[in-house]
Amino acid sequence: MAEAIIQMRDVNKWYGKFHVLRNINLEVAPKERIVVCGPSGSGKSTLIRCLNRLEEHQQGSIIVDGTELTNDVKHVEAIRREVGMVFQHFNLFPHLTVLENLTLGPIWVLKKPKVEAEKEAMSYLERVRIPEQANKFPGQLSGGQQQRVAIARSLCMNPKVMLFDEPTSALDPEMVKEVLDVMVELAVDTGMTMICVTHEMGFARKVADRVIFMDQGEIIEENTPDAFFDNPQNERTKLFLSQILH
Amino acid sequence: MQNTIHSTPNMGLDAKIIIGLRDRFFSSIGNSILTVLSVWLLLMAIPALFDWGFTRASFYANNAQECRAAGGACWAFIGEKYRFILFGTYPFEQQWRPLVAMLLFVAMLILSTWRRLWNISLLALWTVGLATAAILMWGGIFGLTYVENSNWGGLPVTLLLATFAIALSFPIGVVLALGRRSKMPAIKSICVVYIELIRGVPLISLLFMASLMLPLFLPEGLTIDKLLRALIAMVLFAAAYVAETVRGGLQAIPKGQFEGAESLGLSYWQQMRLIILPQALKIVIPPLVGIFISMFKDTSLVVIIGIFDLTLAAKSALADANWQGFGVEAYVFISLIYFTFCFSMSRYSQALERRLSVGQKR
């Protein structure tokens, strides 16, 4: 088995007195697709936000692609270049066009020439099926289109790992499918390593290699999708599944 | 291997304090430099101020020389002059009357913050309160001697001007705001011209206009009291700013409210009175308090047309030949008074804003 691309060992995090991550141990292999689910407040968003240092863990170690995640600014920058993130509320830059949103990272961080950056950006826009929106502003797009632009924006940095923090939770129901389709294509066509926090169980069944259930800061159960949904072991897992699969 | 230690709940108290201090003051080189600079600044300023204000200050002195001898602040000057600064040339023995009137004002202001009273009873409270204050100040009935308002001065005049200016400008401002949003071009133009004209000129020019030109505007024989002239100028000035603030509130009301009100068959004025204005005014209370604070500070400008407010009283106190050169002490004194009023009002407005926005979150 290849060396794990993400290693989390005994990771603990507190918000003040509140223990939000308890002794997290997780290893992610390259090209693996992981879905993290759990009730709200279980710490699943915090877990993936720790992976690109949007949150700081207080105990334990996190190693991404061989680099340890510490306060060292150089380490953090190196890791952020390898890890892309898609947010629940898209967080597109409203004062820049779609194309400018996509080329910002490549030009200023990867130091690519503008023409090259734009060509790559257009190819990713075609991949997410909205090349005609390149010169529009985010405020002019629908929610589903904006999220697809956000995915393309992260892809433009050519990351090794993509993190998704509830990417469809803020969308109207009729737009969820178009974003999930793009994510499925990403998993199947490119073999990207993906860690996805989501409630979309259909997506998990279709694409995930592993499903992880978290509750109150701990990893309770992890298994392949079929085993997870058809044969949950833990009582809390069963309770959670009964609540969301109705 | 961590290279910075974070505070975790299972650490000892002393470790948490040290880490807390480090994070707040020394978290980086730049921060450390800033902290050192700030501390140095404070060390230079505070002992010197304390020395001037307390250690070397004279709290009791018989005349100016004695006071100046110590080299620090001369608070004896304030002790000597405070009644003049606060009450102006109001007759000395009757000064309990403006004092009571002032306390009445402050009490009414404090009561107005009590949200249970936010209905018609507030209007009744203010009418009764203002009438009582007027009787106290003017006198002439109930056995109180008559005191002409040219003898009024100091803090009561400041409070009076500010309160009346805002109270009277409020209905005018609301009407102007509604007029500016009107679809009738003539009404809209009149309102726009008025608002932009007033907002484009300084309050001083309006005060000059009121004190110099108002007598010319009126038919011969009819004169207006100087205090009233200043009040008119301030009301006209404040009305334009109130209008713009209320207009902002009206714009924040969703279109659906207007449509709902219309579909009930209400007339225009009924819609405004019962549905739109109550909501709009609630939204703009914080900025309205801000306007009140500004008007309170702007009352100091009536110095320039010779009306005896708190600032002019302080200035006049300085003109006493026996007590020369204590401008700093006098201005610090009245600054504290202004600051107390304005700061409390602005704190109230911030608290109110927080409470109102919580109510609007779903």
Place this chain on the structure above:
Amino acid sequence: MKAETSQPIVRSAPRPKLWNDPRFRSVLFQVLAIFCVGGAIWYLVSNTLHNLSVRNISTGFDFLRREAGFAIGESTIDYGPQDTYFRAISVGLLNTLRVAVVGIILATIFGTIIGIARLSSNWLVAKLATFYVETMRNVPLLLQLFFWYAIISEAMPGPRNALHPLPGVFISNRGIKLPALEGGALNWVLGGLFLAIVLIVLLANWAKKRQDQTGQIFPLGRYALAIFVLLPLLAWFVSGERLGLEMPVFKSFNFQGGITVTPEFGALLAGLVIYTSAFIAEVVRSGIQSVNQGQWEAAGSLGLRRPLILRLIVLPQALRVIIPPMTSQYLNITKNSSLAVAIGYPDIVSVVNTTLNQTGQAIEGIMMIMAAFLTVSLSISAFMNWYNKRIALVER
């Protein structure tokens, strides 16, 4: 199956009675309003004309050509008591613009620094900034002007014993004296400065083009600084002429030579800048805070560093929120400069005040003041509104 469309039956709606017709009522209402406002104005004007003639006050602007007969404390153009009222008022206007422009620049710089300081992670710095803002905002400006003026005129020593903190700098109750640059090389140095700015702009353009083509980022900051400092020095060297400082020298009762900052100008500038910078600090702070935390996070997860995030993402969005309230603060500085009349700085209000006291023509005087301020205010507003529209975020 095609549906048969029959001719719709048109029956004209019955015309409402005149009184209930909304169009009629609207017109009537407007006519009434115009009548009332116009009538009121006519009434006031006729009273005024009557009163003016009774008191033998002349009207019209002819007085502007008469000799002013009073001196003005400081002015940017030559002026003497034998000049016309018109020239005197122009001096006043220039003085107002001078203090307003310098005030706007300084207040913006101060205010921005303090606004950012309020958001600092350093607790001490943030608290000091908050203390400054709350104190300066809650004390009337006029009072602050009196205070500064009192400090300069009372607390400072006389010219004989003036404070001497730096060579050539003298602080006394007659103002602040600074050394003035003079000498033949001065024009060369100014030329060098101008050339430096042009060169920096050209360099910036070239750097941007190079980044577009090759992706390499040029460290413009340090090169620009070097050019800005070295080029004027080079110009001085090349000119071969001398550049000296004209030191103020104490003669008889006051200093001669050098640049003078009068107590009036100093107090007015200090008061305006300190007062307004507190408000500007709040505007800047709320502008930066208005930018969603998610924008910082998204830019950070792309790998951008903090200075770049500020420059490319946060400040452009913050500016959109900052500009409208900043405009009103600029207008406030301009209007508040009129308080100069209280401490004796000869701005336009002060000069016109003297004029109308001498000529008795209050109406013309006040109209001139209001016209001047209206013109400046409306131009600033118009420009800011245009700029605001230009940078507005594009939405559906």
